Amino acid sequence: MISSCGKDESIVLLPESGLMNGGFEYGDLSGWEYHGDARVVQLLDTLIPFEGNYMALLSTGLQQFLSHGFISQTFRVKEKHTYLSFRWNMIFEEFASQMTMQPLDFFRVSIIREDGSEQMLLMLNANIIAAQFGALPEPPGNMLPAPSSVFSNAYVTGWQQAIVDISNYKGQDVTIQFDVIGRENSEYTIGVMVDEVDLD
Numbered sequence: 483m484i485s486s487c488g489k490d491e492s493i494v495l496l497p498e499s500g501l502m503n504g505g506f507e508y509g510d511l512s513g514w515e516y517h518g519d520a521r522v523v524q525l526l527d528t529l530i531p532f533e534g535n536y537m538a539l540l541s542t543g544l545q546q547f548l549s550h551g552f553i554s555q556t557f558r559v560k561e562k563h564t565y566l567s568f569r570w571n572m573i574f575e576e577f578a579s580q581m582t583m584q585p586l587d588f589f590r591v592s593i594i595r596e597d598g599s600e601q602m603l604l605m606l607n608a609n610i611i612a613a614q615f616g617a618l619p620e621p622p623g624n625m626l627p628a629p630s631s632v633f634s635n636a637y638v639t640g641w642q643q644a645i646v647d648i649s650n651y652k653g654q655d656v657t658i659q660f661d662v663i664g665r666e667n668s669e670y671t672i673g674v675m676v677d678e679v680d681l682d
C-alpha cells in the first residue's frame with residue numbers, strides 16, 4: 483500500500499512505470515481490480531514466483547467453489563513506453579483429460595482501449611497448450627509435472643513471457659486484464675500464475 487505518512491511521500495512512492503504493483507511485491511492485489519478466485523501467493527506448493535517473493539494466482543476454483551479468476555489494471559501509456567510484458571505459468575489438473583475432450587477452460591489476456599474495444603493478447607486452453615508444448619498426442623511433451631498436493635495428475639507450462647508492442651497506445655489510458663474462465667460444466671481445474679507485469 484502507499485504510505486499514509488504524507489502527501490509528498492505518497493507521490494514519491496507512485497511507480498515510475500504508471501503500472502502499480504506489477505510484480506505483486508506489495509503482497510496483495512493493491513492497484514488491481516479483481517474478482518473470483520484471484521489472490522497473491524508466495525508459493526503454490528513447490529512452484530515459486532518468477533521474480534521477488536510474490537505472484538498472482540488466478541484459477542477456476544482451486545480449493546474454492548468459483549469458476550473464474552480475474553484481475554485488471556488501468557494505466558497511462560507514456561511516451562517512453564513501447565512494450566508491455568508479463569510472465570505466466572499455467573497449471574492443468576488432469577491435463578491429458580482436458581486436452582482430449584473439448585476444452586472448457588481458458589486463460590485469456592487482453593488490452594481494453596479507451597473506446598472499450600479489445601485487443602486479444604493471449605487465448606489459451608489445454609489443446610492450444612498441448613500443441614505449443616509438443617504434448618500431442620500424449621502428454622507431457624515439454625510440460626512439467628506439477629506438485630501433486632495441489633492438483634491431481636497435473637502439468638504446468640513453466641514460466642513463459644509475453645511481450646506486446648503498445649506503442650500505438652502512447653498517451654492513452656488502457657486496461658490490461660487477465661482472465662481465467664471455467665465453463666459451468668467443466669470437470670477439472672486450471673490455474674495461472676502471473677508475475678512481473680511491466681512496461682518498457
Ligand SMILES: [Ca+2]
Pocket residue numbers: 505506507531532533534535536537677678
Ligand atoms: Ca513477483
